Amino acid sequence: APLRLDVVTIFPDYLRVLNLSLIGRAAAEGLIDLRVHDLRAWTHDRHRTVDDTPLGGGPGMVMRPDVWGLALDEVLGREEEGRPATAPEPPRRQVLVMPTPAGEVFTQxxxxxxxxxxxxxxxCGRYEGIDARVAEHYREAGVEVRELSIGDYVLNGGEAAAVVIIEAVARLVPGVLGNPGSVVEESHSRAGLLEHPVYTRPVTWRSLEPDPVLLGGDHGRVARTRRDQALLRTAVRRPDMVERLDPAELDAADRAV
Ligand code: ADE
Known part of the structure; x- marks a missing residue:
């Protein structure tokens, strides 16, 4: 079955970028099943209210747990179409992802x-966030809940974070990416190093030239040069990543860099 993705938001249009390019093609080809829902569909008042003032005071607005509860009960509990309710369900891993700057950091x-x-x-929460009892309730109900931050900065809402998370996850689904090799080689993969710089033709551009080893056809020397470049780049840009490197994964030539 394709990876099922449901997004609940008060700005469904924000997610329309996902219909473009790679993710859009994957959805069109049935590799992922992406559905976007308007939270206000679960309101019952004339003004379709989704928020209220924070208990204890303070600035901004907080999203109401009752509206979120109705929405998430339905989206989490939905039966797969075409499957009779009596048929044995295959084991299915469902995760409730709540983007928030107060979450654990989302990584590869x-x-x-x-x-x-x-x-x-x-x-996707907006304003100052979603009433904290929503995450608490679904966790207690046995749902796997992940409160995730895409980085140490504050966005106006979870929508941009949801787009980031969906793009990063969907491209790992088999068949979504044209070239599966790109998934293993790229930055932040298991090696724990940034990717080496890449070059293409023309060989000389504005008097700049890549390391001539890349033109020599010696695959061993190419690999060594790229590894050196990756190590140097990581040391300069991400010293935190170098500190976390497993010393057992460094060879003698690495240490010389
Ligand atoms: N909502 C607001 N800021 C966010 C962040 N940095 N990550 C995830 N969700 C957010």
């Missing part, structure tokens, strides 16, 4: 983990 490891799920529900 998180993306790899989420790509192994069958169903992701992304609950």
């Amino acid at each position: 490891r998180t993306a790899e983990d989420l790509a192994g799920a069958d169903h992701l529900v992304l609950a």
Whole structure:
């Protein structure tokens, strides 16, 4: 079955970028099943209210747990179409993803983990966030809940974060990416190093030339040069990543760099 993705938001149009390019093609080809829902569909008042003032005071607005509860009960509990309710259900891993700057940091490891799920529900909060009892309730109900931050900066809402998370996860689904080799080689993969710089023709451009080793056809020397460049680049740009490198993964030539 394709990876099922449900996004609940008060700005469904924000997610329309996902219909473009790679992710859009994957959805059109049935590799992922992406559905976007308007949270206001679960309101019952004339003004379709989704927020209220924070208990205890303070600035901004907080999203109401009752509206979110109705929405998530339905989106999490939905039966697969065409499957009789009595048929035995195959084991299905469902994850409730709640983007928030107060969450654990979303990394390539998180993306790899989420790509192994069958169903992701992304609950996009706006304003100062979603009433904290929503995450608490679904956790207590046995749902796997992941409150995720895409980085140490504050967005106006979870929508941009949901787009980031969906793109990072969907490209790991088999068949979505044209070239599966790109998934293993790229930055932040298991090697723990940034990717080496890349070059193409023309060989000389504005008097700039890449390392001539890349033109020599010696695959061993090419690999060594790229590894050196990756190490240098990582040391300069991401000293934190160098500190976390497993010393057992460094060879003598690495140490010379
Ligand atoms: N919502 C607001 N800021 C966010 C962030 N940095 N990551 C995820 N969701 C957010």
